[in-house]
Amino acid sequence: MAEDERTVDTPTLEQAARQIRRYGLDVDPQAVLVAVRLMAAGARLGQASEVHFARFDLSTGRYRLLADLEDHGGEKSPSDLAASLGVSRATVTGLLDRLERDGLVLRRSSAEDGRSAVVVLTARGAQKLRDLAGEHFGRLQAMVGDLSTQERTVFLDLLGRVTRGIAALTED
Incomplete structure (x- = not known):
């Protein structure tokens, strides 16, 4: 059995219950088990996603940014990209630096407000999305x-x- 198959079912419900009893808590072990396994699956999915997008010389973040741009007519402000991707403006800047260097996007001054910038999906970036679509969606x-x-x-x-419940991990 592969390691991935063995770790799918860990921890067990009994292990979760034992930990909860150890601390004398009144918490549902099954709820904890679901959350722990979901977090583990999320981590494994994140790793697999990076391997997947590396086939196309992208990262998950760079792909998401390109796809978001395409979904919004090929043009969007960096702050709007950060908001829609759920990342910081600094993270978007890092993603854009690599995408721009690869010729997949370009940054230019906004036609509406010359002080602000917009990000534009280039023809090369749109072609990259078309080229990977079949394998990606398959x-x-x-x-x-x-x-x-x-x-x-x-x-x-x-x-x-x-x-919707994820906020329980981050709220004060």
Whole structure:
């Protein structure tokens, strides 16, 4: 059995319950187990995503930025990109530096306000997205290929609810 297959089921419900008892907490072990496994799956998915996008000489962040630009008519301000990607303006700047160096985007002054900048998807950037689309979307489909349409519908609902709960980790 591959390591990835062995680690999918760790920790176990009993391990979670044992930890909770050790600290004398009144917490549902199953809820903790779901959250811990989701966090572990998220970490593994993040690593796999980087391997996936490296095939196209991109990172997950650079791909997301290109796709967001394409979804918004090929032009957007750096601050709007940061907001829609959920990252800092400094992170966007780093992503843009590499994308611009590769000729996939360019930065220019805004036609509406010469003091602000906009990011423009170049023809080369749009072609890059077209070139990777078949393999990219095919692999995404394969990733969830063991789920039926009904299961994917339920999963999307559950994922939305869990995503709304993420703030519990960060709020004061």
